[in-house]
Amino acid sequence: MPELPEVETVRIGLIDTVIGKKVLEVELIGAGRGVALEGSELNGLEIIDVKRYGKYLMFSFSNDVSMISHLRMTGQYIHVDSRALSNLDKKGHDKHTRVLFRFSDKSGLLFNDQRKFGTMELMNESEVDSYFASRKLGDDALFIDYDLFLSNVSKRANVAIKTALLDQKVIAGLGNIYAIELCYLIGVLPSTLVKNLKETKLKKLYSHIAPLLLVAIKNNGTTFDGKYVTTNGEAGKFSSFLKAYGKKSCGTCGSDIVKTKLNGRGTYHCPKCQR
Ligand SMILES: [Zn+2]
Structure with missing residues (x-):
């Protein structure tokens, strides 16, 4: 199960690969429970930042939209360039892919999750603090005094x-x-x-x-x-x-x-x- 260092590594990877990308569409391939997305809410929005708190990832999109995601047991975010994505489209997607973000530059972000315990929740940026406050989380292990x-x-x-x-x-x-x-x-x-x-x-x-x-x-x-x-x-x-x-x-x-x-x-x- 990914812990702070693994989630932080994913965050750094996301910063390197998806910041500034504009969402063309979100495909719910095998979304299932825990993925609270309709699919179309993110269309046209740009990923501005990805932050982390404990084991949670927080994606900031334009229009003050936030997506909080937890990898739980087996969640993976995999960035695929346009060639890799077009190959996947031809071959068929992995059976563990739950969500695919397609970007305007034809690259994509896969959310793969074999056990399907991972979560994604959309909210307004202003609701993020109360989301974590209601969970009474301690301070982040890297920063707690x-x-x-x-x-x-x-x-x-x-x-x-x-x-x-x-x-x-x-x-x-x-x-x-x-x-x-x-x-x-x-x-x-x-x-x-x-x-x-x-x-x-x-x-x-x-x-x-x-x-x-x-x-x-x-x-x-x-x-x-x-x-x-x-x-x-x-x-x-x-x-x-x-x-x-x-x-x-x-x-x-x-x-x-x-x-x-x-x-x-x-x-x-x-x-x-x-x-
Ligand atoms: Zn010993």
Whole structure:
């Protein structure tokens, strides 16, 4: 499931490829639930900007139209140039394509989504703030300040630290992979209750968040199951930097990494380096 670094990589790819493009038409190929578009509302509008908050993408169109999109499990935005799009039109579209934006320059943007949990919602630019406020999201993981992080985490005293990090109301953008990596980096078992962590540990945890995410973004994020790709359709390269997630042995001490389940999510830790 794409987390902050993967969504940010997609955002950067969209900035490079679709800013300034004018929508000719939007085809709802296999849209299904979660895609709240009629199709014609965006005709003639230009994409002005793409922003991100946590794991959400926010497309700004001309006429103050915004589209908020969440990739959920398997959503992908793939930019195709005019030649690639005309080839797809001849060959037939991928069965996982839910939406196709056709631009006036004959290029396109595909929204592919195998599991179909991804979402797209249109609203006026002025409604975006209240959309996020109603979800009570914590500040974005790249920008949250320490005092707010500490205060939000401390409200989850009886919750496992990894579970608290996954709570988008505590901090927005972290998911299973980066929460597991953060627990490894501070030498703490993911199941440790927040109340059993000293403030020095929480401070150390905080100090690792932005650096970890920034290195992941630099490497185009983590592709693990092949579902997440960049807007060019390429895999992210951060999986080779992971220390605990999906690993067989600990890169620090050589012990076997242990896989457990914590609140239903697959979790990895080193029994020697994490206590
Ligand atoms: Zn170890």
